[in-house]
Amino acid sequence: MSRLKCNQYGKALVRVLKVLRGAQHEVCELEADVLLRGDLEGSYLGPDNSSIVPTDTVKNTVRVLAYDSLGTCRTSFAKVLGEHFLGQYVHLDGVSVELRERRWKRMNVENDGRAHSFVAEDNGEWFCRGEFVRAGTGILSAGIRNHLIMKTTGSGFEGYPQCELTTLPPTNDRILSTRLTAEWIFSDQARDYGAADEAILKAAYEVFSGTYSPSVQRTLFQIGEAALAAVPGIDEIALTLPNVHFLGMDLANLGRPGNDCLFLPTDEPHGQIEAVVTR
Numbered sequence: 001m002s003r004l005k006c007n008q009y010g011k012a013l014v015r016v017l018k019v020l021r022g023a024q025h026e027v028c029e030l031e032a033d034v035l036l037r038g039d040l041e042g043s044y045l046g047p048d049n050s051s052i053v054p055t056d057t058v059k060n061t062v063r064v065l066a067y068d069s070l071g072t073c074r075t076s077f078a079k080v081l082g083e084h085f086l087g088q089y090v091h092l093d094g095v096s097v098e099l100r101e102r103r104w105k106r107m108n109v110e111n112d113g114r115a116h117s118f119v120a121e122d123n124g125e126w127f128c129r130g131e132f133v134r135a136g137t138g139i140l141s142a143g144i145r146n147h148l149i150m151k152t153t154g155s156g157f158e159g160y161p162q163c164e165l166t167t168l169p170p171t172n173d174r175i176l177s178t179r180l181t182a183e184w185i186f187s188d189q190a191r192d193y194g195a196a197d198e199a200i201l202k203a204a205y206e207v208f209s210g211t212y213s214p215s216v217q218r219t220l221f222q223i224g225e226a227a228l229a230a231v232p233g234i235d236e237i238a239l240t241l242p243n244v245h246f247l248g249m250d251l252a253n254l255g256r257p258g259n260d261c262l263f264l265p266t267d268e269p270h271g272q273i274e275a276v277v278t279r
Contacts, residue, residue: 004044008096010035011058016066025116028072029102032062034081038092051091061085074099075128075142075186075193082132093134101126123148124180126197142193143183144201148244150177155213175263176213177244180204182227182237190233200237203230216241216273224277236278243271 012033020026036058042048061084069080078097085095103126104118124147132138155176157168184200186193203226213219220241227237246263256262 004041007040007044008035008037008094009040009052009055010096011055011062014059014062016063016070018066018070020071023115024106026072027104027118028070028074029104030066030070030074030077031100031102032081033096033098034058034062034085035096036085036089036092037094037096038089040091053085053089053092058085073194074101074126075130075140078128078130079132079140082130082138086132086134095130095132097128097130097132099128101128127183128193129183137188139185140190140193141183141185142196143181143238144197145181147180147182147201148177149180149205149208150175150244151209154209154211155219157215175246176208176216176219177246178216178241179244179267180223181240182223184227184231184234184237187233187235192233196231196234199230200227200234203227216243216271217275220273220275221277224275228277228279236276238276239274241273242267243273245270 010033014032014034015030016032017027017029020028036053038051040051042050043052062081065080065084066077070077078099081097082095086092103121105121106115107117107119109117125145126143127145128140128142130138130140152175153173155174156170156172157174158170158172160170182200182204184196186196190196204223207222207226208219211219211222220239224237224239228234244265244267246265249259249262249264251257251259251262
């Protein structure tokens with residue numbers, strides 16, 4: 001006999017751009033996924049649709065709440081969405097929200113157009129996620145995915161186990177590059193969600209650029225430590241630092257021996273380093 005183990009449904013890829021008009025305009029562009037959970041079994045096990053909030057209604061709700069409540073902080077808006085659906089529909093017991101943000105920075109030009117003209121920032125994807133529940137404590141997190149960073153020295157990798165299958169030579173001077181993904185979980189006492197973005201990225205930059213890296217693992221932990229120190233309102237941070245490799249090219253057969261300035265960029269395959277750092 002078949003049974004329904006779990007289920008959720010909702011609307012994905014709901015896109016909005018809000019312009020906040022003042023002396024200088026601000027913009028917030030989001031892409032939302034909203035999934036609902038609760039007493040929905042009747043729609044799966046029979047023809048009863050009385051528990052299904054139409055996904056079109058979910059889409060319209062995101063748009064109306066964006067009109068009413070969206071500012072420049074995506075994480076605060078995630079709370080607005082989660083609290084609305086739980087308050088509006090008593091048969092729901094959980095709401096999952098993910099918001100992905102396209103960031104726009106102001107144009108750096110010497111005229112009045114800079115007050116309302118923007119350039120898209122394409123290095124990584126800012127996001128937040130919320131798990132909102134009727135009973136118990138929900139989880140609210142935010143972060144950035146695939147933020148490409150690099151330094152051309154100040155990194156090495158030595159002292160590792162070697163065997164007959166090891167071909168990687170030890171080095172104390174190499175290029176270090178990664179597509180940083182970080183997701184931090186806010187404590188129940190956290191309030192200033194937006195400030196965490198820049199504080200954590202600044203802490204990561206300071207570690208990455210100012211500290212010798214004996215391994216990606218060590219650098220990852222130091223970034224986690226710095227993030228927790230910089231933002232008291234987060235409980236933990238999950239970090240993923242995949243290697244983006246820059247392999248030295250041998251140009252001896254082209255009359256350029258001793259090449260140390262030309263490299264082949266590649267990230268397939270790549271090392272994958274992940275960890276969660278907590279208080």
